[in-house]
Amino acid sequence: TKALSAMLLGSLFSTSAFAQEEGTDEADNQIVVYGRALEVIGVAQSGSQGTVGYADFEDVPISRTGELVENVPGVIATQHSGSGKANQYFLRGFNLDHGTDFAGFVDGAPINMRTHGHGQGYLDFNFVIPETLERIDYRKGPYFADVGDFTAAGTVAFTTADALDPFAKVEAGAFGFLRGVAGGSTRVGSGDLLIAAETQFYDGPWVLDEDLERFAGLIKYSTQGHDISFSVQLNAYDSKWNSTDQVPQRAIDNGLIDRFGNIDPDLGGKTTRLGAVVNGTIGSTTYNAFATFYDFRLVSNFTYFLEDPVDGDQFVQVDRRWVLGGSVDHQFDLGAFDLTLGADLRHDAISKVGLFNSVGGVATTPIRTDSVDETGLGLYANGEVTLAPGLRAILGLRYDHISYDVSADLAANSGDGN
Numbered sequence: 001t002k003a004l005s006a007m008l009l010g011s012l013f014s015t016s017a018f019a020q021e022e023g024t025d026e027a028d029n030q031i032v033v034y035g036r037a038l039e040v041i042g043v044a045q046s047g048s049q050g051t052v053g054y055a056d057f058e059d060v061p062i063s064r065t066g067e068l069v070e071n072v073p074g075v076i077a078t079q080h081s082g083s084g085k086a087n088q089y090f091l092r093g094f095n096l097d098h099g100t101d102f103a104g105f106v107d108g109a110p111i112n113m114r115t116h117g118h119g120q121g122y123l124d125f126n127f128v129i130p131e132t133l134e135r136i137d138y139r140k141g142p143y144f145a146d147v148g149d150f151t152a153a154g155t156v157a158f159t160t161a162d163a164l165d166p167f168a169k170v171e172a173g174a175f176g177f178l179r180g181v182a183g184g185s186t187r188v189g190s191g192d193l194l195i196a197a198e199t200q201f202y203d204g205p206w207v208l209d210e211d212l213e214r215f216a217g218l219i220k221y222s223t224q225g226h227d228i229s230f231s232v233q234l235n236a237y238d239s240k241w242n243s244t245d246q247v248p249q250r251a252i253d254n255g256l257i258d259r260f261g262n263i264d265p266d267l268g269g270k271t272t273r274l275g276a277v278v279n280g281t282i283g284s285t286t287y288n289a290f291a292t293f294y295d296f297r298l299v300s301n302f303t304y305f306l307e308d309p310v311d312g313d314q315f316v317q318v319d320r321r322w323v324l325g326g327s328v329d330h331q332f333d334l335g336a337f338d339l340t341l342g343a344d345l346r347h348d349a350i351s352k353v354g355l356f357n358s359v360g361g362v363a364t365t366p367i368r369t370d371s372v373d374e375t376g377l378g379l380y381a382n383g384e385v386t387l388a389p390g391l392r393a394i395l396g397l398r399y400d401h402i403s404y405d406v407s408a409d410l411a412a413n414s415g416d417g418n
Helices: 002-022 065-071 249-252
Strands: 050-054 075-078 088-091 101-107 133-140 154-160 166-174 177-188 190-203 212-225 228-242 268-282 285-300 317-333 339-357 362-388 389-409 415-417
Touching: 065 075, 065 133, 317 362
Parallel strands: 101 154
Antiparallel strands: 050 133, 075 088, 133 154, 166 177, 177 190, 190 212, 212 228, 228 268, 268 285, 285 317, 317 339, 339 362, 362 389, 389 415
């Protein structure tokens, strides 16, 4: 290694000396290394905060969209019950289930689902088209006042690009994997119009074909001016799949099923998502607004015939809602003291969240079915003062108020509060 380093240094020195002797331009012999060059020293509030972007993940192959969060150091995303279901997340060795303590945002819109039919904080990134992402910002730990619910362990925020060079590609692989994606942007007026679409099919290695059918689309228009920026987007996503869930080890040992076999062939799910997002800045003020329609259905069977030896223990979880809200913040430059004041508002109008017994994937008797109106208001302030060169003090304060009104099929489950 030392000899190689010496040779390289000698070569560079000789080239530089030769260029000077011959009178050629030194710039012709310079080696330029391109990097992100994102300055975070003096900007980041924590050592576990950072950004991944640009060329860092564009050439990294992924088998499922949720793996994008693995660009965050210390995060693992796993999958069960089919490719259409939200991932299970692990951060610093802690199991965060489907997002209970791990908050996700895409272009400022919150993705975690409150009071979800499958699990609190359900975080499903499957609607994201990987090729449209520009950067991933992450923050680990509860040290940030501008985010509230679900952020105890960390936060990940995806930002889509405003413009893309036109592209199209088709990917094919084992187990019936087929994916096509295309997109690009063009100038329209004073801004850029970006359009991208993706479709994917996959059977998986299972005896029961997963039969995944996934469709995603994005339309985004953005403009950039002096001290003013604006973007508006529409996104759409639909998927359905069969799932091979956990199976008894003894069923494999005695040859009843293959290692990739199943006990119940009627399991799987379906998700539909339609969203609109507006983002903008005016001077030191940043604002965001979003509206999302969401429809979810998941058929599961954990114990097969333990509780009901005749019809089985299969059940269906459903969730149908609108999510509406937005946020605004303003930064004040007070010399040695920087102050940010902000607020965020979110309303979940859940028309149906429920749990049903089912047979053959068809819901039968309801175990519980509710409609819920849930509203969250957050107010926060974040101050930063420079005490000495290289030394800052940061103080954050946040207030969250969440109110709910539940109408259930059982009177004992109905009520309101905050």
